[in-house]
Amino acid sequence: GAVVSQHPSWVICKSGTSVKIECRSLDFQATTMFWYRQFPKQSLMLMATSNEGSKATYEQGVEKDKFLINHASLTLSTLTVTSAHPEDSSFYICSARDYGPYNEQFFGPGTRLTVL
Amino acid sequence: GQQVMQIPQYQHVQEGEDFTTYCNSSTTLSNIQWYKQRPGGHPVFLIQLVKSGEVKKQKRLTFQFGEAKKNSSLHITATQTTDVGTYFCASSGYALNFGKGTSLLVTP
Numbered sequence: 183g184a185v186v187s188q189h190p191s192w193v194i195c196k197s198g199t200s201v202k203i204e205c206r207s208l209d210f211q212a213t214t215m216f217w218y219r220q221f222p223k224q225s226l227m228l229m230a231t232s233n234e235g236s237k238a239t240y241e242q243g244v245e246k247d248k249f250l251i252n253h254a255s256l257t258l259s260t261l262t263v264t265s266a267h268p269e270d271s272s273f274y275i276c277s278a279r280d281y282g283p284y285n286e287q288f289f290g291p292g293t294r295l296t297v298l
Numbered sequence: 299g300q301q302v303m304q305i306p307q308y309q310h311v312q313e314g315e316d317f318t319t320y321c322n323s324s325t326t327l328s329n330i331q332w333y334k335q336r337p338g339g340h341p342v343f344l345i346q347l348v349k350s351g352e353v354k355k356q357k358r359l360t361f362q363f364g365e366a367k368k369n370s371s372l373h374i375t376a377t378q379t380t381d382v383g384t385y386f387c388a389s390s391g392y393a394l395n396f397g398k399g400t401s402l403l404v405t406p
Binding site for chain 1: 331339341386392393398401
């Protein structure tokens with residue numbers, strides 16, 4: 183199946199700093215990638231849809247100025263958490279759709295962000 | 299997106315017992331996907347159901363899509379410790395709308 187990588191796998195930062203998370207599709211081109219957030223023992227919540235060459239589409243309640251998304255190429259999307267605070271600590275997962283027979287999404291391994 | 303509700307939230311079984319998780323929607327779904335997430339891992343695609351009344355099997359796993367396409371179920375026969383994880387259903391439109399998941403714990 184298609185492979186999606188994410189970097190870093192975990193990061194610890196101080197409150198007020200910004201953190202960039204990269205999501206790459208390794209063996210296919212993804213015009214669309216999705217960013218999810220998952221709190222402990224909870225489900226995945228869609229944050230935004232990242233579109234190559236255009237602005238991301240954010241879900242209701244997600245601050246676009248806080249969670250900056252850039253999809254500069256067909257294989258790379260980045261999520262920058264700006265001025266991070268402890269409540270932003272979470273597991274961030276990206277996914278990309280491979281337009282195969284099942285239209286399934288392939289998930290990156292996730293990035294665990296801890297803001298002190 | 300189409301919202302899906304999933305029950306139960308948790309299930310604890312002895313190895314060898316069966317397990318079922320249910321996914322329900324108030325609206326007709328175009329399709330339903332099932333994912334498994336191991337503790338500390340990321341969701342992995344299991345299967346997609348599209349047709350009304352569809353039943354698909356993967357070894358000990360049986361997936362079913364309701365006749366009205368408003369509900370789905372995942373049944374695991376004779377659970378093993380490797381089945382531990384959270385099972386999510388998701389309605390698939392442009393993006394995925396995940397249910398809250400059912401966490402399965404299997405004790406030897």
